[in-house]
Amino acid sequence: MRELIRQKIVDSLASPVPAFTRRDVRLPGVPGKTTAVIGMRRTGKTTFLWQVLGDRLKQGTAREGLLYFNFEDERLAGMNASDLQIIVEEYYRLHPEWRDKRKTVFFLDEIQAVPGWEPFVRRLLDTEKIEIFISGSSARLLSREVATSMRGRAMEALVHPFSFREYLRHRGKEPKASSDQMTKADRSALEKDLLEYFASGGFPEAQNAAVRDRYELLRGYVDTALFRDVVERHSVTHVAALRWMVRHLLGNAGGSFSVNKFYNDTRSQGLAVAKDTLHDYLSYLEDAFLIRMVSIASKSERRRMVNPRKIYPIDPGLIPIYDRTGNADSGHMLETCVMLELERRGADIAYIRTQSGYEIDFLALFPDGREELIQVCADLDDPVVRDREVRALLDAAGEHPRGGLNIVTLHPESVSGLPERIAFHSAARWLLS
Numbered sequence: 001m002r003e004l005i006r007q008k009i010v011d012s013l014a015s016p017v018p019a020f021t022r023r024d025v026r027l028p029g030v031p032g033k034t035t036a037v038i039g040m041r042r043t044g045k046t047t048f049l050w051q052v053l054g055d056r057l058k059q060g061t062a063r064e065g066l067l068y069f070n071f072e073d074e075r076l077a078g079m080n081a082s083d084l085q086i087i088v089e090e091y092y093r094l095h096p097e098w099r100d101k102r103k104t105v106f107f108l109d110e111i112q113a114v115p116g117w118e119p120f121v122r123r124l125l126d127t128e129k130i131e132i133f134i135s136g137s138s139a140r141l142l143s144r145e146v147a148t149s150m151r152g153r154a155m156e157a158l159v160h161p162f163s164f165r166e167y168l169r170h171r172g173k174e175p176k177a178s179s180d181q182m183t184k185a186d187r188s189a190l191e192k193d194l195l196e197y198f199a200s201g202g203f204p205e206a207q208n209a210a211v212r213d214r215y216e217l218l219r220g221y222v223d224t225a226l227f228r229d230v231v232e233r234h235s236v237t238h239v240a241a242l243r244w245m246v247r248h249l250l251g252n253a254g255g256s257f258s259v260n261k262f263y264n265d266t267r268s269q270g271l272a273v274a275k276d277t278l279h280d281y282l283s284y285l286e287d288a289f290l291i292r293m294v295s296i297a298s299k300s301e302r303r304r305m306v307n308p309r310k311i312y313p314i315d316p317g318l319i320p321i322y323d324r325t326g327n328a329d330s331g332h333m334l335e336t337c338v339m340l341e342l343e344r345r346g347a348d349i350a351y352i353r354t355q356s357g358y359e360i361d362f363l364a365l366f367p368d369g370r371e372e373l374i375q376v377c378a379d380l381d382d383p384v385v386r387d388r389e390v391r392a393l394l395d396a397a398g399e400h401p402r403g404g405l406n407i408v409t410l411h412p413e414s415v416s417g418l419p420e421r422i423a424f425h426s427a428a429r430w431l432l433s
Contacts, residue, residue: 001083004075006090012068013094017054020047021170021204024163026346027052028155034121037135039159040289040314041229042221044204045135046070048159049107052133056105064095065104072110081116088128098129105131112136122153160340161315162202164431168193170207179429190428191410198333201317215321222246222290222318229288234280241266241273242281249291249311251322253332254339254361256308257282289314292343297350297363310351312336330410331378334427335361338376338408341431347372354399358392363400371403378410378427386415393422 025048028035037045053066069087071079087106092099106124111117111134124130134154168174173193175182182190200206203221206214226246236242244266249257259282263275285291292314296307313319316333323329342349342364352360352373362374373396380386393405405422409415412424425433 001076001079002086002090005083005086006094008069008073009067009087009091009094013064013066015068017057018047018050020044020051021162021166023048023051023159024166024344025157025159026344027157030155032125032153034125034132034134034150034154035157036154037133037157037159038289040161040221041225042203042205043159043161043289043314045159046109047204048157049109049133049135053105053107061105065098065102066107067091067104068107068109070109071113076113079114081114081120084114084117084120088124088130100129103129103131105133107133107135109135118150122150125153158343160202160344161317162204162207163341163344164194164197164202164337164428167197167200167202167207170204175432179426179432187426187428190432191426194410194428194431195330198316198330198337199320201315203315203317206317214317218315218318218321222250225288225290230281230284234284236281236284238271238273238277241271241278244269244271245278245281246285246290247322247324249285250313250318251324253312253316253319254310254335257311258308292339294339294349294351294362297352307353312339314340316340329378331376334378334408334410335376337427337431338362338374342374352396352400354392354395356395358395360392360396363403371400372406373397373400373403374406374408376408380407380409380411380415386418390418390422394419397421 023044025037037048039045049068053068056066057063091104098104108117108121111121121132121134124132162170165174175186175190177186179187200214201218203218206217209217226242230236230242231239245262248262259275259278263273263278266273266278282293286293290313292312294310294312295304296309298304298307313322313336316336319333319336339349339362342362345366347364347366349365350363352363354360360373361376362372364372364374366372373393375389375393377385377389380389389407393407397403397405406425407415407422408425408427408430410427412426415424418424
């Protein structure tokens with residue numbers, strides 16, 4: 001094991017930084033903390049670690065002070081917590097001039113493969129001059145026991161699949177000009193790109209794949225996350241009910257989900273699953289990053305718990321795969337993109353149901369104190385739809401007077417004669433703003 005670890009260190013320090021599409025992931029800026037790079041499998045966490053490594057290299061840290069170590073290696077099978085100290089010992093045998101004199105950066109990829117890694121990382125923070133980045137696909141990096149064992153010494157950097165801007169960047173199409181300086185042709189091309197993004201989604205490996213290959217690839221991602229991060233980790237016994245829940249959630253983006261209703265549906269299908277078990281399954285799927293949940297806006301915790309939650313897949317590219325109608329709605333895809341973009345921007349997200357019965361897609365509370373009410377509608381050409389969306393926002397404004405009023409739509413240029421207090425946004429340009 002010692003010889004293997006030493007060789008991996010030597011090889012890693014000699015490796016050039018690979019080429020990649022730059023990600024816009026926010027890094028926490030609190031010194032003395034481990035940065036946990038988390039997210040669903042295959043979203044690009046390893047690439048992001050290399051991006052941070054490359055940035056430190058450009059900022060002047062010597063290459064030998066930047067160690068990337070990948071634990072997803074079959075030769076490390078059986079590695080335990082006591083073996084982790086070998087990494088430190090062998091690194092400083094190679095570079096003793098760094099110990100206690102210069103800050104080294106360790107990038108420990110898929111470290112959750114080693115049981116008991118948390119005390120090791122915490123001890124390094126306390127005893128060595130080492131900055132630490134860790135990554136993992138497993139929900140273990142978000143579990144309560146990890147948070148407890150790290151004792152507040154870790155902060156998260158969440159890696160989503162490509163945003164719309166990253167999607168364009170990956171294709172060499174990222175706009176150089178701001179939206180108000182774009183030509184009509186540029187805007188039309190951007191709207192076409194957005195529709196293509198809806199269909200293909202943002203998983204890096206799925207870019208440019210043929211439709212059939214992409215579907216098989218994304219189904220494989222979902223199955224892997226389902227079985228490795230949910231079934232195996234939580235010893236799920238009602239796998240049929242879990243799979244049915246996953247298909248339902250991923251195929252109904254933005255839909256309201258009630259555990260009580262789903263419980264009754266499972267009973268009608270002859271699946272004997274306890275209601276509390278279904279609640280657990282829902283939280284497991286969120287921890288594994290397959291879904292994101294949005295609760296109703298309320299100061300009452302009980303009201304948030306008893307009202308249905310709106311469920312969104314982690315990527316719009318999953319919607320057409322699991323949509324049973326065979327005609328995935330662009331409105332649901334757009335709503336999913338807006339929700340994920342709000343999450344990337346650090347907003348606390350809820351949906352609103354007014355006393356008059358109107359529903360607002362998103363109430364976004366930003367860290368700087370801004371409050372935005374956002375209605376998402378792909379097409380506002382129908383006057384009935386347009387009037388309904390406007391009435392809902394104006395009604396919600398009475399209950400949330402501090403909130404800005406917004407409608408995000410695919411074609412805002414067709415909208416006219418509406419209240420000035422409501423801002424209409426082109427979806428493509430809003431996602432890039």
